[in-house]
Amino acid sequence: MGQLLTRFHLARFHLARFRLAxxxxxxxIMALTSHAVSAPATTEPxxxxxxxxxxxxxTHPVIRIAxxxxxxxxxxxxxxxxxxxxNSNYIxxxxxxxxxxxxxxRARDWQSVLDMARREEVDIVTPIARTSxxxxxxxxxxxxxxxxxxxxxxxxxxxxxxLADLKGYKVAVVEGYLWDDELTxxxxxxxxxxxxxxxxxxxxxxxxxxxxxxxxxDSIRFESRKEGILNLKVVAELQKEINLNFGVRxxxxxLVSILNKSLASISPSERTAIREQWVGLNTSRFWxxxxxxxxxxxxxGFLLLLVVAVTIWNRMLNARVRQRTQAxxxxxxxxxxxxxxxxxxxxAAGVAHEVKNPLAIIQMGADYLSQEMPTDEITREVINDIDxxxxxxxxxxxxxxxxxxxxxxxxxxxxxxxxxxxxxxLVDHEMRQRNIEVILNLAENVPDINLDANKLQQVLINLFxxxxxxxxxxxxxxxxxxLRTLDARSDLAGDHENRFNLGxxxxxxxxxxxxxxxxxxxxxxxxxxxxxxxxxxxxxxxxLSVSQNIINLHKGTINIRNRxxxxxxxxxxxxxxxxxxx
Numbered sequence: 308m309g310q311l312l313t314r315f316h317l318a319r320f321h322l323a324r325f326r327l328a329x330x331x332x333x334x335x336i337m338a339l340t341s342h343a344v345s346a347p348a349t350t351e352p353x354x355x356x357x358x359x360x361x362x363x364x365x366t367h368p369v370i371r372i373a374x375x376x377x378x379x380x381x382x383x384x385x386x387x388x389x390x391x392x393x394n395s396n397y398i399x400x401x402x403x404x405x406x407x408x409x410x411x412x413r414a415r416d417w418q419s420v421l422d423m424a425r426r427e428e429v430d431i432v433t434p435i436a437r438t439s440x441x442x443x444x445x446x447x448x449x450x451x452x453x454x455x456x457x458x459x460x461x462x463x464x465x466x467x468x469x470l471a472d473l474k475g476y477k478v479a480v481v482e483g484y485l486w487d488d489e490l491t492x493x494x495x496x497x498x499x500x501x502x503x504x505x506x507x508x509x510x511x512x513x514x515x516x517x518x519x520x521x522x523x524x525d526s527i528r529f530e531s532r533k534e535g536i537l538n539l540k541v542v543a544e545l546q547k548e549i550n551l552n553f554g555v556r557x558x559x560x561x562l563v564s565i566l567n568k569s570l571a572s573i574s575p576s577e578r579t580a581i582r583e584q585w586v587g588l589n590t591s592r593f594w595x596x597x598x599x600x601x602x603x604x605x606x607x608g609f610l611l612l613l614v615v616a617v618t619i620w621n622r623m624l625n626a627r628v629r630q631r632t633q634a635x636x637x638x639x640x641x642x643x644x645x646x647x648x649x650x651x652x653x654x655a656a657g658v659a660h661e662v663k664n665p666l667a668i669i670q671m672g673a674d675y676l677s678q679e680m681p682t683d684e685i686t687r688e689v690i691n692d693i694d695x696x697x698x699x700x701x702x703x704x705x706x707x708x709x710x711x712x713x714x715x716x717x718x719x720x721x722x723x724x725x726x727x728x729x730x731x732x733l734v735d736h737e738m739r740q741r742n743i744e745v746i747l748n749l750a751e752n753v754p755d756i757n758l759d760a761n762k763l764q765q766v767l768i769n770l771f772x773x774x775x776x777x778x779x780x781x782x783x784x785x786x787x788x789x790l791r792t793l794d795a796r797s798d799l800a801g802d803h804e805n806r807f808n809l810g811x812x813x814x815x816x817x818x819x820x821x822x823x824x825x826x827x828x829x830x831x832x833x834x835x836x837x838x839x840x841x842x843x844x845x846x847x848x849x850x851l852s853v854s855q856n857i858i859n860l861h862k863g864t865i866n867i868r869n870r871x872x873x874x875x876x877x878x879x880x881x882x883x884x885x886x887x888x889x
Contacts, residue, residue, distance in 0.1 A: 353403070353404045354404045354405060354565075354568050354569050354572050359561070360561060360565050363561045363562070364405065364407060364565065367407075368408065370407060370408075370410065371409075371428075371429045371430045371431070372398065372410065372412065372430065372431040372433060373413075373414055373429040373431070373432050374398075374420075374432075374433050374434070375394075375432075375433070376413055376416060376417070377416065377505065378394075378434070378526060379505075379526060379529045379530060379533070380392050380393060380525055380585040380586055381452060381454070381523075381551065382394030382434065390411055390413075393452060393581050393582060393584075393586070394433060394452070396581045396584070396585075397452075397570075397581065400569075400573060400577065401566070401569050401570075404572055405565065409431075412428075412429050415503075416482070416483075416504065417483045417484060418503070424444060424556070425444050427556050427558075430555065430556050430559065430562070431554065431556075432553075432554040433551075433552075433554065434553075435552060437550065438485065438488045444556075444557055445555065445556065445557060447552045447555070448554075448555065448563055449552065449566075449567045449570055451570050451578075452550075452551040453548050453549065454524065454525055454526070454551065455525075455545070455549070456485075456523060456524070456547060456549055457521075457522070457527065458470075458519050458520070458541070458542050458545065459512065459520050459522075461513055461515065461540070463540075463542065464542045464543075468543050469545065469546070470486075470545070471493065473519065475496070475497075475498075476497065476498065476518040476519055477498045477516075477517040477518045478500065478520075479508035479512050480500070480501060480508065480521050480522070481501070481502055481504060481505050481508060481522065482502065484522070486522060487499075490521065500516075505520075505527070505530050506530050506534055508520045509527065509531060509534065509539065510536065513536045513539055519542065521545075523549050524541070525586050669697055670694075670697045717761070718758060719757065720757060721756070721757075721758045722753070722755050723756065723814060723881070724749045724750075724753060724788055726758070726760050727747075727767060727786060727816070728747075728749075729760075729764060730768050730771065731745060731747070731767075731786065737772065737775055738771075738775060738784065741775055741778070741779065741780050741782075742781050743780075743781070743782050743784055744782070744783045745784045745786065746783060746784065746785045746786070748786070748787040749787065749788045750787075750788055750790065752790060753790055753814055756814060756881055756883055759861070762860075763857065766858065766879075769851070769853075769854050770818050771784065773851075774818065774822060777822025777824075778821060778822040782822060782874075783820070784818070785817070786818055787815075788815065788816045788817075789815050790814060790815070793807060793808070793810065793813060794809065794810070795809075796809070800866050801865060801867075802880075804859070804864075806863075806864060806882065807864065812882075812884070814881040814882075815879075815880055816878070816881075817879075818877040818879075819874060819875070819876045820874045820875055821872075823874070824869040824873060825867055825868075825869055825875050833851060834851050834852055834855045834865075835852065851867075862882065865877065865879050865880075866878050
């Protein structure tokens with residue numbers, strides 16, 4: 308039963324697509340044939356005019372006319388800029404009967420047409436309904452098109468029967484149309500939403516942005532079919548019909564008389580033919596066509612949909628396989644790296660213990676010699692060289708021990724800003740000696756977190772000194788802290804343990820300098836043990852490795868990247884729960 312229902316709904320979907328395709332095909336045929344209806348067949352007038360009217364027409368051979376640019380099926384400009392619709396046919400008939408030329412002026416929207424009429428930049432506006440507001444600047448011909456006004460919605464509104472019943476609703480209308488004027492007296496109790504065209508108004512109601520749209524029934528049917536809007540229904544038919552006329556500039560009453568005589572000469576059969584050409588198409592129903600066509604289209608559509616679905620599914624599977632394969636490779640590389648670091652850690656611990664005792668003996672020997680040997684200059688230089696070498700070796704040994712000891716931290720609640728300030732205080736002399744300006748920007752609202760202040764101070768001092776060495780002399784060191792929500796993939800760079808996700812709130816510490824930055828060749832190795840870019844004797848290559856280990860023990864991440872302005876940027880992230888001081 309479920310499969311039959313699915314096939315039924317698919318068939319309905321493809322039948323609707325066929326109906327829309329038929330509609331567009333008919334529009335093309337009408338566009339090709341409308342020229343024969345619109346174009347005047349002769350320049351000889353066929354309307355009986357008096358001498359004054361004939362004289363007036365001779366002095367006004369070209370009349371500027373501004374039609375509503377988007378009022379289908381009455382009249383609208385197609386994609387190539389040609390004016391078409393019922394109104395186009397009437398204009399063509401009037402040109403033919405009067406032997407004159409209407410110069411069609413295209414405006415951006417209906418409100419622009421009305422503005423042009425007020426400034427007398429055009430002579431006629433059409434089609435237009437007579438209102439008291441418009442009578443202030445226009446004269447009106449007799450009615451030549453009648454349309455029924457309706458209220459449509461995407462839901463049932465049984466209590467709505469007239470415009471006065473729309474109190475509390477969001478109502479969509481086209482700005483400047485008759486219904487805009489009719490609704491204006493109710494604007495204190497009705498939420499009027501004005502749009503530049505009917506398509507947008509109908510789409511807003513179809514999607515629930517507005518509750519109803521008020522317009523002409525024929526126009527709503529036409530635009531709904533063209534836009535593929537299927538969920539709108541008529542909830543009320545308005546008693547007041549739309550009577551459409553030609554609006555003529557106030558100082559040309561002669562033209563009104565001429566237009567009325569011309570309209571009166573149009574036969575009922577001509578009017579019916581015009582309406583059927585444009586409105587008859589919209590009232591057609593798909594079930595009027597042979598059933599086998601729909602069945603064939605439904606089957607073809609189903610097969611096409613099946614092919615598309617299989618193709619999409621296949622691509623999705625391939626993408627997931629590639630993602631899983633890459634994830635496995637990344638996990639394998641992390642395991643290899645972890646194993647390598649563990650081996651280096653064990654080796655480093657053994658080497659450190661083996662070297663530390665001989666270093667102590669050498670140091671004691673140097674101290675003894677400094678007291679027993681004669682204090683000449685050469686002797687002092689030799690002993691000083693021994694002391695310096697022992698200190699450098701001891702620094703390496705301490706770094707090895709720090710790297711190898713994955714010891715537990717002495718965690719307690721603390722404020723990262725205090726750790727940053729105390730660390731900067733310890734390197735203040737070095738920064739002043741190098742003439743480096745420190746620019747501090749610490750947010751006041753950062754919560755306390757569990758931290759080992761001494762270990763983090765070790766990390767920060769190492770980073771500050773690395774920045775100082777990169778800048779050598781003259782430069783700026785920017786240090787900032789803040790609470791930040793991770794909203795970009797780039798924010799997760801360096802999070803190899805997948806501790807953070809997009810949307811997490813983190814404590815963000817950033818250290819930036821104006822130094823030389825990090826070379827591309829060094830980025831992948833910068834946290835490796837014993838890797839250093841400093842000259843021999845100036846660095847052990849363990850500072851960043853130890854720093855990364857300390858940050859990892861805090862369940863945070865550290866990442867180094869280059870700034871667009873030049874220099875390097877180090878970002879340290881700690882996860883927090885805002886309000887919990889965690």
